[in-house]
Amino acid sequence: MTLLQVDQLTKSFSGLRAVSDVDVTVTDGEFLGIIGPNGAGKTTLFSLLAGQLPPTSGRVVFDGQDITGWPADKVAGAGLVRTFQLMRPFESMSVLENVAVAAHHRHRSRRAARRHALEVIERVRLAEYVHAPSGSLPTAGLKRLELARALALEPRLLLLDEVLAGLVPAERAPIIELLREIHADGVTVMFVEHIMAAVMALSERLLVMAEGQELALGDPQEVIRDPRVVEAYLGEDYA
Ligand SMILES: Nc1ncnc2c1ncn2[C@@H]1O[C@H](COP(=O)(O)OP(=O)(O)OP(=O)(O)O)[C@@H](O)[C@H]1O
Numbered sequence: 200m201t202l203l204q205v206d207q208l209t210k211s212f213s214g215l216r217a218v219s220d221v222d223v224t225v226t227d228g229e230f231l232g233i234i235g236p237n238g239a240g241k242t243t244l245f246s247l248l249a250g251q252l253p254p255t256s257g258r259v260v261f262d263g264q265d266i267t268g269w270p271a272d273k274v275a276g277a278g279l280v281r282t283f284q285l286m287r288p289f290e291s292m293s294v295l296e297n298v299a300v301a302a303h304h305r306h307r308s309r310r311a312a313r314r315h316a317l318e319v320i321e322r323v324r325l326a327e328y329v330h331a332p333s334g335s336l337p338t339a340g341l342k343r344l345e346l347a348r349a350l351a352l353e354p355r356l357l358l359l360d361e362v363l364a365g366l367v368p369a370e371r372a373p374i375i376e377l378l379r380e381i382h383a384d385g386v387t388v389m390f391v392e393h394i395m396a397a398v399m400a401l402s403e404r405l406l407v408m409a410e411g412q413e414l415a416l417g418d419p420q421e422v423i424r425d426p427r428v429v430e431a432y433l434g435e436d437y438a
Contacts, residue, residue, distance in 0.1 A: 201225070201280070202225050202226060202228075202272055202355065202387050203225040203248070203258055203259070203260070203262075204225075204258075204259075204261075205221075205223045205224070205257070205258070205260075206223045206259075206401055206407055207222060207255050207256065207257040207258065208211035208220070208254055208258070209221075209254060209255045209256045210243050210247055210252060211255045212256050214305070218240040218244050218259070218322075218413035219240070219410070221240075221244060221257070221408075221411075221412065222381070222413070223406060223416065225356065225389065226387075228250075228385065229242050229381050229387055229388075229403050230354070230388045230390065230403045230404075231389045231390065231402065231404050231405070232390050232392065232405045232406070232419065233391045233399055233406045234377050234393070234406075234408075234432060235409050235431075235432055236378075236409060236431060239408040239409050239410065240410070240411040241391045242360055242391065243414055245281050245358045246281075247387075248279065248389075249271055249274055249279060249281040249358055250268075250269050250271035250273065250274035250275075251271050251281075253438075256266065261279050261301055262277065262278065263276065266279070266292075270394055275304065275354075277399065278353070278354055278355035278356060279354065279359055279403050280356070281357070281358035281359075281360060282345045282349050282358070282362060282435065284360045284361045284364065288333040288341065288344055290332065290350070291334065292332065293329070293331060293333065294330070294331055294336070294347075295316055295317065295398070297311045297333050297348060298314050298319055298347045298351050299316040299351075301347075301348040301351035302315040302316040302319070302352075304409075306351050316331070316351055319351045320348045321345055322347075322350065323343060323346050323377060324343065324373075324377070325343045325347060328340055333436070339366055339370040339374070342362055342363075342366065343377075345379060345388040346377065350381070350428040354386055355386065356404065357381065357386050357387070357389070358384075358391075359378070359388060359392075359399075360387045360391070361391055361393065362374060362381070362392070363394045364393070373416035375401065378390070378401060379401065381419070382401075384428065395433070395437065399419055402419045404416065404418065404419065405417065405419040405422040405423070407428050408427075409432065411424055411430045414428060414431055414432075
């Protein structure tokens with residue numbers, strides 16, 4: 200079943216087409232990787248889908264509903280949630296309070312929001328930091344917190360924007376495992392990432408963007424051998 204359908208999606212910033220006529224369909228339950236050079240439009244695409252930016256033109260249909268131009272909180276309420284490359288938790292608030300703020304969107308009572316937040320904190324394995332101020336977390340902890348805040352909104356489609364950036368290789372493996380678990384639990388994922396080992400380990404299909412457009416889309420092993428992808432992004436050494 201199609202969960203997300205994007206038709207001819209375009210975003211111009213004073214003449215620059217950051218996202219240009221993108222068509223993509225995401226099936227319920229799939230894990231779609233997205234790669235491309237800096238400035239290719241990956242983050243802008245996420246902002247258009249998740250409602251942080253209104254598109255210049257084009258259409259976004261999520262779970263059968265036309266959500267084009269909806270504000271972010273309404274999009275999240277429908278089940279489409281993103282993480283941010285630059286994480287901005289409320290630093291003086293504890294991990295629990297930060298996640299409870301997100302959980303509150305799904306649970307009206309404080310007690311239910313707190314209970315749900317605790318479950319999510321367990322799930323991302325942040326329990327030892329539950330009462331710590333978010334500002335005191337190491338980078339890997341902040342990544343888990345960013346995931347927890349997104350999961351507290353109970354997404355059906357989760358857009359992950361470089362969740363592995365800034366982590367040393369030893370810290371990446373457990374986060375990759377966590378992403379696998381989240382996906383196995385039934386969450387559909389779109390995954391923007393530069394760490395190719397993670398992209399190849401997780402992606403069922405791979406979209407390559409360049410200059411705002413789709414350069415290639417399909418089976419990851421085939422896509423990374425596409426000469427246009429090698430030239431625009433991966434380089435001969437990777438190939
Ligand atoms: N708010 C904005 N105003 C003007 N130009 C913008 C804005 N946001 C993004 N851009 C431009 O749009 C283009 C696409 O940027 P975007 O951040 O989406 O790329 P990206 O593929 O996510 O890059 P990276 O891998 O570096 O995160 C870039 O040329 C960028 O400078």
